[in-house]
Amino acid sequence: xxxxxxxxxxxxxxxxxxxxxxxxxxxxxxxxxxxxxxxxxxxxxxxxxxxxxxxxxxxxxxxxxxxxxxxxxxxxxxxxxxxxxxxxxxxxxxxxxxxxxxxxxxxxxxxxxxxxxxxxxxxxxxxxxxxxxxxxxxxxxxxxxxxxxxxxxxxxxxxxxxxxxxxxxxxxxxxxxxxxxxxxxxxxxxxxxxxxxxxxxxxxxxxxxxxxxxxxxxxxxxxxxxxxxxxxxxxxxxxxxxxxxxxxxxxxxxxxxxxxxxxxx
Amino acid sequence: xxxxxxxxxxxxxxxxxxxxxxxxxxxxxxxxxxxxxxxxxxxxxxxxxxxxxxxxxxxxxxxxxxxxxxxxxxxxxxxxxxxxxxxxxxxxxxxxxxxxxxxxxxxxxxxxxxxxxxxxxxxxxxxxxxxxxxxxxxxxxxxxxxxxxxxxxxxxxxxxxxxxxxxxxxxxxxxxxxxxxxxxxxxxxxxxxxxxxxxxxxxxxxxxxxxxxxxxxxxxxxxxxxxxxxxxxxxxxxxxxxxxxxxxxxxxxxxxxxxxxxxxx
Numbered sequence: 001x002x003x004x005x006x007x008x009x010x011x012x013x014x015x016x017x018x019x020x021x022x023x024x025x026x027x028x029x030x031x032x033x034x035x036x037x038x039x040x041x042x043x044x045x046x047x048x049x050x051x052x053x054x055x056x057x058x059x060x061x062x063x064x065x066x067x068x069x070x071x072x073x074x075x076x077x078x079x080x081x082x083x084x085x086x087x088x089x090x091x092x093x094x095x096x097x098x099x100x101x102x103x104x105x106x107x108x109x110x111x112x113x114x115x116x117x118x119x120x121x122x123x124x125x126x127x128x129x130x131x132x133x134x135x136x137x138x139x140x141x142x143x144x145x146x147x148x149x150x151x152x153x154x155x156x157x158x159x160x161x162x163x164x165x166x167x168x169x170x171x172x173x174x175x176x177x178x179x180x181x182x183x184x185x186x187x188x189x190x191x192x193x194x195x196x197x198x199x200x201x202x203x204x205x206x207x208x209x210x211x212x213x214x215x216x217x218x219x220x221x222x223x224x225x226x227x228x229x230x231x232x233x234x235x236x237x238x239x240x241x242x243x244x245x246x247x248x249x250x251x252x253x254x255x256x257x258x259x260x261x262x263x264x265x
Numbered sequence: 266x267x268x269x270x271x272x273x274x275x276x277x278x279x280x281x282x283x284x285x286x287x288x289x290x291x292x293x294x295x296x297x298x299x300x301x302x303x304x305x306x307x308x309x310x311x312x313x314x315x316x317x318x319x320x321x322x323x324x325x326x327x328x329x330x331x332x333x334x335x336x337x338x339x340x341x342x343x344x345x346x347x348x349x350x351x352x353x354x355x356x357x358x359x360x361x362x363x364x365x366x367x368x369x370x371x372x373x374x375x376x377x378x379x380x381x382x383x384x385x386x387x388x389x390x391x392x393x394x395x396x397x398x399x400x401x402x403x404x405x406x407x408x409x410x411x412x413x414x415x416x417x418x419x420x421x422x423x424x425x426x427x428x429x430x431x432x433x434x435x436x437x438x439x440x441x442x443x444x445x446x447x448x449x450x451x452x453x454x455x456x457x458x459x460x461x462x463x464x465x466x467x468x469x470x471x472x473x474x475x476x477x478x479x480x481x482x483x484x485x486x487x488x489x490x491x492x493x494x495x496x497x498x499x500x501x502x503x504x505x506x507x508x509x510x511x512x513x514x515x516x517x518x519x520x521x522x523x524x525x526x527x528x529x530x
Contacts, residue, residue, distance in 0.1 A: 105355050
Protein backbone atom coordinates (compact mmCIF):
# COMPACT_ATOMS: atom_id res chain seq x y z
CA UNK A 1 0.00 0.00 0.00
CA UNK A 2 1.27 3.43 -0.88
CA UNK A 3 1.97 5.96 1.87
CA UNK A 4 -0.55 8.79 2.18
CA UNK A 5 0.52 12.33 1.39
CA UNK A 6 -1.51 15.53 1.49
CA UNK A 7 -0.73 18.23 -1.06
CA UNK A 8 -2.36 21.39 0.18
CA UNK A 9 -2.69 24.62 -1.74
CA UNK A 10 -3.49 27.93 -0.03
CA UNK A 11 -4.22 31.20 -1.72
CA UNK A 12 -4.32 34.94 -1.52
CA UNK A 13 -7.02 35.88 0.97
CA UNK A 14 -5.54 33.60 3.63
CA UNK A 15 -2.00 34.86 3.11
CA UNK A 16 -3.16 38.46 3.46
CA UNK A 17 -4.71 37.77 6.87
CA UNK A 18 -2.00 37.13 9.48
CA UNK A 19 -4.35 35.77 12.15
CA UNK A 20 -6.21 33.47 9.77
CA UNK A 21 -2.94 32.25 8.26
CA UNK A 22 -1.56 31.42 11.67
CA UNK A 23 -4.71 29.46 12.59
CA UNK A 24 -4.41 27.58 9.32
CA UNK A 25 -0.73 26.79 9.94
CA UNK A 26 -1.62 25.36 13.36
CA UNK A 27 -4.09 23.00 11.66
CA UNK A 28 -1.57 22.17 8.95
CA UNK A 29 1.21 21.44 11.46
CA UNK A 30 -1.06 18.99 13.29
CA UNK A 31 -1.57 16.73 10.27
CA UNK A 32 0.17 13.47 11.12
CA UNK A 33 0.58 12.17 7.57
CA UNK A 34 3.21 13.31 5.06
CA UNK A 35 2.38 16.71 3.63
CA UNK A 36 3.42 19.44 1.21
CA UNK A 37 2.21 23.04 1.22
CA UNK A 38 1.93 25.20 -1.90
CA UNK A 39 1.12 28.86 -1.58
CA UNK A 40 0.01 31.61 -3.93
CA UNK A 41 0.63 35.28 -3.59
CA UNK A 42 -2.06 37.51 -2.15
CA UNK A 43 -2.16 41.25 -2.43
CA UNK A 44 1.35 41.96 -1.09
CA UNK A 45 2.94 41.95 -4.55
CA UNK A 46 0.39 44.41 -5.91
CA UNK A 47 0.80 46.65 -2.86
CA UNK A 48 4.57 46.66 -3.25
CA UNK A 49 4.33 47.37 -6.98
CA UNK A 50 1.98 50.29 -6.25
CA UNK A 51 4.38 51.72 -3.68
CA UNK A 52 7.23 51.46 -6.18
CA UNK A 53 5.15 53.03 -8.94
CA UNK A 54 5.36 49.92 -11.12
CA UNK A 55 2.13 49.64 -13.07
CA UNK A 56 0.58 46.18 -12.97
CA UNK A 57 -1.12 44.99 -16.13
CA UNK A 58 -3.73 42.23 -15.89
CA UNK A 59 -5.14 40.52 -18.97
CA UNK A 60 -8.05 38.15 -18.26
CA UNK A 61 -6.98 37.99 -14.64
CA UNK A 62 -3.40 37.03 -15.53
CA UNK A 63 -0.63 39.29 -14.36
CA UNK A 64 1.72 40.44 -17.11
CA UNK A 65 5.15 39.85 -15.63
CA UNK A 66 7.75 42.27 -16.96
CA UNK A 67 11.27 42.23 -15.44
CA UNK A 68 10.38 44.64 -12.61
CA UNK A 69 7.25 42.66 -11.77
CA UNK A 70 9.24 39.40 -11.81
CA UNK A 71 11.63 40.90 -9.25
CA UNK A 72 8.65 41.90 -7.11
CA UNK A 73 6.90 38.52 -7.18
CA UNK A 74 10.22 36.75 -6.55
CA UNK A 75 10.84 38.96 -3.52
CA UNK A 76 7.31 38.67 -2.17
CA UNK A 77 6.42 35.04 -2.97
CA UNK A 78 9.78 33.24 -2.69
CA UNK A 79 11.15 35.62 -0.05
CA UNK A 80 8.74 37.28 2.31
CA UNK A 81 5.73 34.93 2.18
CA UNK A 82 7.65 31.67 1.83
CA UNK A 83 10.18 32.37 4.59
CA UNK A 84 7.56 33.71 6.99
CA UNK A 85 5.41 30.60 6.50
CA UNK A 86 8.48 28.41 7.05
CA UNK A 87 9.44 30.30 10.23
CA UNK A 88 5.87 30.07 11.58
CA UNK A 89 5.76 26.32 10.87
CA UNK A 90 9.16 25.80 12.50
CA UNK A 91 7.77 27.54 15.58
CA UNK A 92 5.04 24.87 15.61
CA UNK A 93 7.67 22.09 15.39
CA UNK A 94 6.78 21.38 11.80
CA UNK A 95 10.07 20.86 9.93
CA UNK A 96 9.22 23.05 6.93
CA UNK A 97 11.66 23.70 4.10
CA UNK A 98 10.87 26.43 1.58
CA UNK A 99 11.33 26.12 -2.15
CA UNK A 100 10.96 27.83 -5.44
CA UNK A 101 10.87 25.55 -8.46
CA UNK A 102 14.45 26.59 -9.26
CA UNK A 103 15.75 25.08 -6.02
CA UNK A 104 17.18 21.63 -6.69
CA UNK A 105 15.62 22.00 -10.15
CA UNK A 106 12.35 20.70 -8.72
CA UNK A 107 9.97 22.42 -11.18
CA UNK A 108 10.88 23.58 -14.66
CA UNK A 109 8.58 25.73 -16.76
CA UNK A 110 8.64 27.33 -20.17
CA UNK A 111 8.11 30.99 -20.85
CA UNK A 112 4.57 31.29 -22.15
CA UNK A 113 4.37 31.93 -25.89
CA UNK A 114 1.10 33.51 -27.01
CA UNK A 115 0.29 34.70 -30.53
CA UNK A 116 -1.06 38.08 -29.39
CA UNK A 117 -0.12 38.75 -25.78
CA UNK A 118 3.39 39.02 -24.36
CA UNK A 119 2.93 37.65 -20.86
CA UNK A 120 6.57 38.36 -20.00
CA UNK A 121 8.16 36.10 -17.40
CA UNK A 122 5.14 33.82 -16.95
CA UNK A 123 5.87 30.10 -16.93
CA UNK A 124 3.85 27.11 -18.02
CA UNK A 125 5.04 24.05 -16.12
CA UNK A 126 6.62 21.14 -17.87
CA UNK A 127 4.92 18.26 -15.98
CA UNK A 128 7.70 15.84 -16.97
CA UNK A 129 10.26 18.03 -15.22
CA UNK A 130 9.03 17.54 -11.65
CA UNK A 131 11.96 16.17 -9.65
CA UNK A 132 9.74 13.67 -7.83
CA UNK A 133 12.67 11.51 -6.73
CA UNK A 134 14.18 14.40 -4.79
CA UNK A 135 10.82 15.52 -3.39
CA UNK A 136 10.20 12.02 -2.05
CA UNK A 137 13.75 11.88 -0.62
CA UNK A 138 13.10 15.13 1.24
CA UNK A 139 9.71 13.91 2.43
CA UNK A 140 11.30 10.67 3.68
CA UNK A 141 13.73 12.81 5.72
CA UNK A 142 10.55 14.06 7.50
CA UNK A 143 10.85 17.47 5.88
CA UNK A 144 7.72 19.38 4.92
CA UNK A 145 8.27 21.12 1.56
CA UNK A 146 6.64 24.55 1.18
CA UNK A 147 6.51 25.77 -2.42
CA UNK A 148 6.11 29.31 -3.66
CA UNK A 149 4.77 29.81 -7.18
CA UNK A 150 8.10 30.80 -8.72
CA UNK A 151 9.69 28.33 -11.14
CA UNK A 152 12.59 28.53 -13.62
CA UNK A 153 13.37 27.62 -17.21
CA UNK A 154 16.83 26.06 -16.58
CA UNK A 155 18.18 28.84 -18.79
CA UNK A 156 18.81 31.17 -15.86
CA UNK A 157 15.36 32.81 -15.74
CA UNK A 158 12.87 32.70 -12.93
CA UNK A 159 9.21 32.49 -13.99
CA UNK A 160 5.95 33.51 -12.35
CA UNK A 161 3.73 30.42 -12.30
CA UNK A 162 0.17 29.61 -11.30
CA UNK A 163 0.14 28.03 -7.83
CA UNK A 164 -3.05 26.00 -8.51
CA UNK A 165 -1.29 24.40 -11.47
CA UNK A 166 1.85 23.68 -9.44
CA UNK A 167 -0.31 21.88 -6.86
CA UNK A 168 -2.06 19.83 -9.55
CA UNK A 169 1.13 18.88 -11.40
CA UNK A 170 2.99 18.05 -8.16
CA UNK A 171 0.07 15.86 -7.05
CA UNK A 172 0.06 14.03 -10.39
CA UNK A 173 3.84 13.49 -10.32
CA UNK A 174 3.84 12.11 -6.77
CA UNK A 175 0.84 9.81 -7.34
CA UNK A 176 3.22 7.19 -8.74
CA UNK A 177 4.81 6.81 -5.32
CA UNK A 178 2.16 8.02 -2.89
CA UNK A 179 -1.55 7.83 -2.19
CA UNK A 180 -2.09 11.54 -2.90
CA UNK A 181 -4.92 13.68 -1.57
CA UNK A 182 -4.94 17.15 -3.11
CA UNK A 183 -6.71 19.90 -1.20
CA UNK A 184 -7.42 23.32 -2.65
CA UNK A 185 -8.09 25.51 0.38
CA UNK A 186 -9.77 28.83 -0.26
CA UNK A 187 -12.19 31.30 1.28
CA UNK A 188 -15.41 29.58 0.20
CA UNK A 189 -17.08 26.50 1.67
CA UNK A 190 -16.50 24.68 -1.61
CA UNK A 191 -17.85 25.10 -5.13
CA UNK A 192 -21.04 27.10 -4.64
CA UNK A 193 -24.09 27.20 -6.88
CA UNK A 194 -24.71 30.70 -5.57
CA UNK A 195 -21.45 32.39 -4.65
CA UNK A 196 -23.23 34.46 -1.99
CA UNK A 197 -24.86 31.48 -0.32
CA UNK A 198 -22.43 29.29 1.68
CA UNK A 199 -25.15 26.64 2.00
CA UNK A 200 -25.27 26.09 -1.77
CA UNK A 201 -22.23 23.77 -1.83
CA UNK A 202 -22.06 21.42 -4.77
CA UNK A 203 -20.95 18.20 -3.08
CA UNK A 204 -19.39 16.60 -6.16
CA UNK A 205 -18.01 17.90 -9.43
CA UNK A 206 -17.06 15.57 -12.28
CA UNK A 207 -15.85 16.49 -15.73
CA UNK A 208 -19.39 16.05 -17.03
CA UNK A 209 -21.07 18.13 -14.34
CA UNK A 210 -18.34 20.77 -14.72
CA UNK A 211 -19.23 21.17 -18.40
CA UNK A 212 -22.88 21.61 -17.51
CA UNK A 213 -22.10 24.06 -14.69
CA UNK A 214 -19.87 26.05 -17.01
CA UNK A 215 -22.59 26.24 -19.66
CA UNK A 216 -25.17 27.53 -17.21
CA UNK A 217 -22.74 30.37 -16.43
CA UNK A 218 -23.57 29.96 -12.76
CA UNK A 219 -20.04 29.44 -11.49
CA UNK A 220 -17.96 32.31 -10.18
CA UNK A 221 -15.35 33.00 -12.87
CA UNK A 222 -12.36 32.69 -10.55
CA UNK A 223 -13.20 29.09 -9.74
CA UNK A 224 -12.96 27.82 -13.33
CA UNK A 225 -9.15 27.46 -13.61
CA UNK A 226 -9.04 25.96 -10.11
CA UNK A 227 -11.60 23.34 -11.14
CA UNK A 228 -9.72 22.62 -14.35
CA UNK A 229 -6.55 21.97 -12.33
CA UNK A 230 -8.51 19.84 -9.88
CA UNK A 231 -10.06 17.78 -12.70
CA UNK A 232 -6.66 17.30 -14.36
CA UNK A 233 -5.39 15.84 -11.07
CA UNK A 234 -8.23 13.36 -10.57
CA UNK A 235 -7.92 12.22 -14.21
CA UNK A 236 -4.19 11.59 -13.72
CA UNK A 237 -4.07 9.16 -10.81
CA UNK A 238 -4.40 11.55 -7.89
CA UNK A 239 -6.46 9.55 -5.41
CA UNK A 240 -8.64 12.29 -3.92
CA UNK A 241 -9.19 15.96 -4.75
CA UNK A 242 -11.26 18.43 -2.72
CA UNK A 243 -11.96 22.15 -2.66
CA UNK A 244 -12.48 23.20 0.95
CA UNK A 245 -12.69 26.28 3.12
CA UNK A 246 -9.34 27.13 4.69
CA UNK A 247 -10.73 27.04 8.23
CA UNK A 248 -12.07 23.52 7.63
CA UNK A 249 -8.71 21.80 7.10
CA UNK A 250 -8.64 19.96 10.44
CA UNK A 251 -12.31 19.05 10.17
CA UNK A 252 -11.77 17.72 6.66
CA UNK A 253 -8.72 15.64 7.60
CA UNK A 254 -10.47 14.15 10.63
CA UNK A 255 -13.97 13.70 9.25
CA UNK A 256 -13.35 13.51 5.50
CA UNK A 257 -16.40 15.42 4.47
CA UNK A 258 -15.82 19.12 4.06
CA UNK A 259 -16.27 21.03 0.82
CA UNK A 260 -16.59 19.81 -2.75
CA UNK A 261 -15.13 16.51 -3.92
CA UNK A 262 -13.83 16.25 -7.47
CA UNK A 263 -14.84 12.93 -9.01
CA UNK A 264 -13.98 10.98 -12.12
CA UNK A 265 -17.62 10.58 -13.06
CA UNK B 266 40.18 10.55 5.17
CA UNK B 267 37.43 13.12 5.31
CA UNK B 268 35.84 14.34 2.10
CA UNK B 269 36.79 17.85 0.99
CA UNK B 270 34.16 20.59 1.01
CA UNK B 271 34.51 24.25 0.07
CA UNK B 272 32.42 26.78 1.98
CA UNK B 273 32.50 29.95 -0.04
CA UNK B 274 31.21 33.33 1.06
CA UNK B 275 30.51 36.14 -1.41
CA UNK B 276 29.56 39.67 -0.57
CA UNK B 277 27.95 42.89 -1.63
CA UNK B 278 30.05 44.36 -4.42
CA UNK B 279 29.93 41.10 -6.39
CA UNK B 280 26.18 40.69 -5.97
CA UNK B 281 25.58 44.24 -7.20
CA UNK B 282 27.47 43.57 -10.46
CA UNK B 283 25.50 41.19 -12.69
CA UNK B 284 28.36 40.47 -15.10
CA UNK B 285 30.93 39.89 -12.37
CA UNK B 286 28.49 37.70 -10.43
CA UNK B 287 27.86 35.57 -13.48
CA UNK B 288 31.59 35.11 -14.10
CA UNK B 289 32.00 34.11 -10.47
CA UNK B 290 29.13 31.61 -10.69
CA UNK B 291 30.78 30.00 -13.74
CA UNK B 292 33.95 29.48 -11.69
CA UNK B 293 31.93 28.25 -8.71
CA UNK B 294 29.96 25.79 -10.83
CA UNK B 295 33.20 24.28 -12.17
CA UNK B 296 34.51 23.27 -8.73
CA UNK B 297 34.50 19.48 -8.73
CA UNK B 298 34.55 18.99 -4.96
CA UNK B 299 31.55 19.35 -2.64
CA UNK B 300 30.65 22.97 -2.07
CA UNK B 301 28.34 25.39 -0.28
CA UNK B 302 27.75 29.05 -1.19
CA UNK B 303 26.84 31.74 1.35
CA UNK B 304 25.89 35.19 0.14
CA UNK B 305 25.48 38.59 1.72
CA UNK B 306 23.29 41.39 0.59
CA UNK B 307 24.71 44.19 -1.50
CA UNK B 308 23.08 47.53 -2.06
CA UNK B 309 19.72 46.21 -3.33
CA UNK B 310 18.13 46.27 0.12
CA UNK B 311 19.19 49.87 0.74
CA UNK B 312 17.98 50.90 -2.71
CA UNK B 313 14.59 49.26 -2.12
CA UNK B 314 14.28 50.84 1.33
CA UNK B 315 15.07 54.26 -0.18
CA UNK B 316 12.42 53.80 -2.88
CA UNK B 317 9.87 52.84 -0.22
CA UNK B 318 10.84 55.79 1.98
CA UNK B 319 11.95 53.52 4.81
CA UNK B 320 14.83 55.22 6.61
CA UNK B 321 17.78 52.92 7.21
CA UNK B 322 19.64 53.40 10.46
CA UNK B 323 23.23 52.18 10.73
CA UNK B 324 25.09 52.08 14.04
CA UNK B 325 28.80 51.21 13.74
CA UNK B 326 28.14 49.76 10.31
CA UNK B 327 25.36 47.49 11.58
CA UNK B 328 21.94 47.89 10.07
CA UNK B 329 19.18 48.42 12.61
CA UNK B 330 16.50 45.99 11.50
CA UNK B 331 13.01 47.18 12.38
CA UNK B 332 9.98 45.21 11.12
CA UNK B 333 9.83 47.04 7.77
CA UNK B 334 13.57 46.56 7.23
CA UNK B 335 13.29 42.86 8.12
CA UNK B 336 10.62 42.48 5.43
CA UNK B 337 12.94 44.20 2.95
CA UNK B 338 16.03 42.11 3.69
CA UNK B 339 13.94 38.93 3.67
CA UNK B 340 12.55 39.84 0.25
CA UNK B 341 15.90 40.90 -1.19
CA UNK B 342 18.30 38.39 0.38
CA UNK B 343 16.16 35.23 0.70
CA UNK B 344 14.00 36.05 -2.34
CA UNK B 345 15.51 38.03 -5.15
CA UNK B 346 19.25 37.42 -4.65
CA UNK B 347 19.02 33.83 -3.45
CA UNK B 348 16.61 32.63 -6.14
CA UNK B 349 18.45 34.43 -8.94
CA UNK B 350 21.75 32.86 -7.87
CA UNK B 351 20.07 29.44 -7.73
CA UNK B 352 18.53 29.90 -11.20
CA UNK B 353 21.88 31.03 -12.66
CA UNK B 354 23.65 28.03 -11.11
CA UNK B 355 20.96 25.64 -12.38
CA UNK B 356 21.57 27.07 -15.86
CA UNK B 357 25.22 26.01 -15.43
CA UNK B 358 24.15 22.47 -14.43
CA UNK B 359 25.05 23.09 -10.82
CA UNK B 360 22.29 21.57 -8.69
CA UNK B 361 21.86 24.52 -6.35
CA UNK B 362 19.22 24.62 -3.60
CA UNK B 363 18.53 27.91 -1.83
CA UNK B 364 18.05 28.29 1.91
CA UNK B 365 17.42 30.67 4.68
CA UNK B 366 18.40 29.45 8.14
CA UNK B 367 14.68 28.89 8.87
CA UNK B 368 14.40 26.25 6.15
CA UNK B 369 14.67 22.79 7.68
CA UNK B 370 15.68 24.61 10.87
CA UNK B 371 19.27 24.67 9.60
CA UNK B 372 20.45 27.80 11.44
CA UNK B 373 18.92 29.18 14.61
CA UNK B 374 19.85 32.55 16.02
CA UNK B 375 18.86 34.69 18.97
CA UNK B 376 17.62 38.23 18.78
CA UNK B 377 20.55 40.43 19.78
CA UNK B 378 20.20 41.92 23.24
CA UNK B 379 22.33 45.03 23.79
CA UNK B 380 22.28 47.23 26.91
CA UNK B 381 22.00 50.47 24.94
CA UNK B 382 21.07 49.79 21.32
CA UNK B 383 17.92 48.08 20.08
CA UNK B 384 19.17 46.32 16.96
CA UNK B 385 15.68 45.08 16.17
CA UNK B 386 15.44 41.81 14.25
CA UNK B 387 19.19 41.14 14.17
CA UNK B 388 20.23 37.60 15.04
CA UNK B 389 23.34 36.19 16.68
CA UNK B 390 23.79 32.59 15.60
CA UNK B 391 23.61 29.77 18.06
CA UNK B 392 26.57 27.65 16.79
CA UNK B 393 25.14 24.52 18.45
CA UNK B 394 21.98 24.83 16.39
CA UNK B 395 23.49 24.16 12.95
CA UNK B 396 21.65 21.17 11.51
CA UNK B 397 24.87 19.63 10.17
CA UNK B 398 23.31 16.18 9.78
CA UNK B 399 20.77 17.52 7.31
CA UNK B 400 23.30 19.71 5.50
CA UNK B 401 25.53 16.67 4.98
CA UNK B 402 22.53 14.60 3.83
CA UNK B 403 21.72 17.26 1.23
CA UNK B 404 25.36 17.49 0.16
CA UNK B 405 25.50 13.71 -0.21
CA UNK B 406 22.48 13.94 -2.56
CA UNK B 407 24.81 16.06 -4.75
CA UNK B 408 22.91 19.23 -3.94
CA UNK B 409 24.76 22.52 -3.62
CA UNK B 410 23.28 24.53 -0.73
CA UNK B 411 23.12 28.31 -1.25
CA UNK B 412 22.46 30.25 1.96
CA UNK B 413 21.14 33.76 2.33
CA UNK B 414 21.90 35.60 5.56
CA UNK B 415 18.41 35.28 7.03
CA UNK B 416 18.00 32.99 10.03
CA UNK B 417 15.20 32.40 12.55
CA UNK B 418 14.71 32.10 16.30
CA UNK B 419 12.39 29.02 16.24
CA UNK B 420 9.79 31.30 17.84
CA UNK B 421 8.35 32.33 14.49
CA UNK B 422 10.65 35.29 13.81
CA UNK B 423 13.08 35.70 10.95
CA UNK B 424 16.35 37.44 11.83
CA UNK B 425 18.87 39.44 9.82
CA UNK B 426 22.25 37.79 10.36
CA UNK B 427 25.84 38.50 9.36
CA UNK B 428 26.80 36.35 6.35
CA UNK B 429 30.50 36.21 7.29
CA UNK B 430 29.52 34.72 10.63
CA UNK B 431 27.18 32.20 9.01
CA UNK B 432 30.06 31.05 6.79
CA UNK B 433 32.40 30.69 9.77
CA UNK B 434 29.90 28.87 11.97
CA UNK B 435 28.81 26.56 9.13
CA UNK B 436 32.48 25.74 8.37
CA UNK B 437 33.13 24.94 12.03
CA UNK B 438 30.04 22.74 12.30
CA UNK B 439 30.86 20.74 9.18
CA UNK B 440 34.53 20.26 10.08
CA UNK B 441 33.54 17.25 12.19
CA UNK B 442 32.48 15.40 9.04
CA UNK B 443 34.44 17.12 6.25
CA UNK B 444 37.86 18.49 5.41
CA UNK B 445 36.59 22.08 5.22
CA UNK B 446 38.21 24.91 3.28
CA UNK B 447 36.54 28.25 3.97
CA UNK B 448 36.97 30.98 1.38
CA UNK B 449 35.95 34.57 1.97
CA UNK B 450 35.70 36.06 -1.51
CA UNK B 451 35.65 39.85 -1.75
CA UNK B 452 36.74 42.74 -3.95
CA UNK B 453 40.33 42.97 -2.67
CA UNK B 454 43.31 40.75 -3.48
CA UNK B 455 43.45 39.67 0.15
CA UNK B 456 44.25 41.46 3.39
CA UNK B 457 46.20 44.53 2.28
CA UNK B 458 48.71 46.53 4.27
CA UNK B 459 47.75 49.51 2.16
CA UNK B 460 44.11 49.26 1.08
CA UNK B 461 44.90 51.24 -2.10
CA UNK B 462 47.83 49.04 -3.14
CA UNK B 463 46.78 45.61 -4.46
CA UNK B 464 50.42 44.49 -4.29
CA UNK B 465 50.57 44.93 -0.52
CA UNK B 466 48.93 41.58 0.25
CA UNK B 467 49.68 40.15 3.65
CA UNK B 468 50.24 36.48 2.81
CA UNK B 469 49.44 35.10 6.25
CA UNK B 470 47.43 36.33 9.20
CA UNK B 471 47.50 34.55 12.56
CA UNK B 472 45.81 35.57 15.79
CA UNK B 473 49.08 37.12 16.94
CA UNK B 474 49.78 39.07 13.76
CA UNK B 475 46.13 40.15 13.67
CA UNK B 476 46.50 41.76 17.13
CA UNK B 477 49.60 43.60 15.95
CA UNK B 478 47.95 44.70 12.69
CA UNK B 479 44.92 45.91 14.62
CA UNK B 480 47.10 47.94 16.98
CA UNK B 481 48.94 49.68 14.17
CA UNK B 482 45.52 50.80 12.89
CA UNK B 483 46.66 50.01 9.37
CA UNK B 484 43.84 47.66 8.46
CA UNK B 485 40.75 48.85 6.64
CA UNK B 486 37.97 48.87 9.23
CA UNK B 487 35.61 46.71 7.20
CA UNK B 488 38.04 43.81 7.21
CA UNK B 489 38.21 43.43 11.01
CA UNK B 490 34.97 41.44 11.59
CA UNK B 491 35.76 39.29 8.52
CA UNK B 492 39.17 38.44 9.98
CA UNK B 493 37.64 37.71 13.38
CA UNK B 494 35.24 35.25 11.73
CA UNK B 495 38.10 33.74 9.73
CA UNK B 496 40.26 33.31 12.86
CA UNK B 497 37.35 31.74 14.77
CA UNK B 498 37.08 29.15 11.99
CA UNK B 499 40.78 28.20 11.92
CA UNK B 500 40.81 27.91 15.73
CA UNK B 501 37.82 25.56 15.60
CA UNK B 502 38.99 22.75 13.34
CA UNK B 503 38.36 24.28 9.93
CA UNK B 504 41.24 22.95 7.85
CA UNK B 505 42.01 25.97 5.68
CA UNK B 506 40.76 29.55 5.59
CA UNK B 507 41.58 32.15 2.94
CA UNK B 508 40.50 35.67 1.99
CA UNK B 509 40.70 35.97 -1.80
CA UNK B 510 39.59 38.21 -4.61
CA UNK B 511 36.32 37.05 -6.17
CA UNK B 512 37.79 36.80 -9.65
CA UNK B 513 40.57 34.52 -8.33
CA UNK B 514 38.35 31.62 -7.25
CA UNK B 515 39.31 29.26 -10.06
CA UNK B 516 42.97 30.21 -9.79
CA UNK B 517 42.89 29.62 -6.05
CA UNK B 518 41.20 26.21 -6.31
CA UNK B 519 43.61 25.06 -9.03
CA UNK B 520 46.84 26.59 -7.78
CA UNK B 521 46.16 27.01 -4.06
CA UNK B 522 47.94 30.28 -3.66
CA UNK B 523 45.69 33.31 -4.07
CA UNK B 524 45.06 35.87 -1.37
CA UNK B 525 45.68 35.79 2.36
CA UNK B 526 45.82 32.57 4.34
CA UNK B 527 44.59 32.55 7.92
CA UNK B 528 46.92 30.51 10.12
CA UNK B 529 46.89 29.17 13.65
CA UNK B 530 50.25 30.70 14.43
